[in-house]
Amino acid sequence: MTTSDLYEAMRTQRAVRRIRPDPVPDDVLQRIFEAATYAPTGGNQQAWRMIAVTDPALKEQLGALYAGQWQPFSDNYRKAAETMDADAAAAMDRTLAAGDHLAANLGRVPVVVIVCFKPSGLAVTDIDQERVPVVGGGSIYPAVQNLMLAARAEGVGCVLTTLLCMSEPAVKKMLNIPDDWATAAMVPLGYSVGVGYGPISRKPVDKLFCQDQWDQAWDAHP
């Protein structure tokens, strides 16, 4: 198979926080959702579900909850920006302004996806380590990434957010999520106000990959 579409989708997968209210056609949503279903999960358990929220009243309520978490979160970043150099502060300002826009407009985003998972369906192999467990996410976020890559490829903007997990009990009540399920992310989906994709800023391979030992960069490969 060829690889150009795949790499282009990955290379241009920007976080899109300014989303237009225009509807996303059902066939496009169907393909994006199918992409999520393909993802691997531990023991092929697929102990995740996604709720596609399209009801305006529910989206407004989610937006109010999200805005409540976003406010103190963004205040901290605004304070941190005061001690940054001008370029970093300007970049932070742009991100925070886009986040403000998302928080204020969530009710008008066409589809707000709430990602759920069943803790008892996950084999959390790092539960006994002396640090925060992450392995449960290994059976959830590959599906989220498939969803987001498909959205990018379909020209639909989105962003992976997790602040709403701090309001999990309220979200569960609002969407009728059973007691033995939990929430892992919120992904708003819709067409971007601006271009919505393009170059991303990431560390290069030799800063993120080592060879054989921690202190040996991959570019040391013979």
Next chain:
Amino acid sequence: MTTSDLYEAMRTQRAVRRIRPDPVPDDVLQRIFEAATYAPTGGNQQAWRMIAVTDPALKEQLGALYAGQWQPFSDNYRKAAETMDADAAAAMDRTLAAGDHLAANLGRVPVVVIVCFKPSGLAVTDIDQERVPVVGGGSIYPAVQNLMLAARAEGVGCVLTTLLCMSEPAVKKMLNIPDDWATAAMVPLGYSVGVGYGPISRKPVDKLFCQDQWDQAWDAHP
């Protein structure tokens, strides 16, 4: 952009546990690793690193550790298979035999990727919920999924495994991983003994997606 490569990669991304010792060319590995770097992370922190283990002695040692965790794990599944119907038991047998092969041959897999992360670099927004946290994985497993999708597209087999997290202290010592970093996965990479990709068995969209409320399937969409 077109979407065919992307969806084909996702739709055929099987777990590959029988891997040939033939080397993977450096340019192919470079593209696979670059794909991982593109993934989104919370606050663009990229608080992950991957160690590509190619040294035969180190791979043997990782294989011995992995086999030690695989044995009791697979014994449990073999016991569970005794009460399954014939088809399910046969499928389980095939998966377990492939897992046995991986455990016995890890030293001969060309590249064994150990995925690391820095707990203090993650915003774990679900740390206070009364269930196992997963959100830290939201800044790690999208990169792992990018790596695996790129591998699939390049014809390189791989599988996401997490059993080795149970031996994290030994793995950290072996690879010189700093105290304030941890491990999230092991992904063996190489060409498959068999076809290595093809149809996957997953639940359909209407079993995994709801609309507006938990008990309302997405196919209820008007």
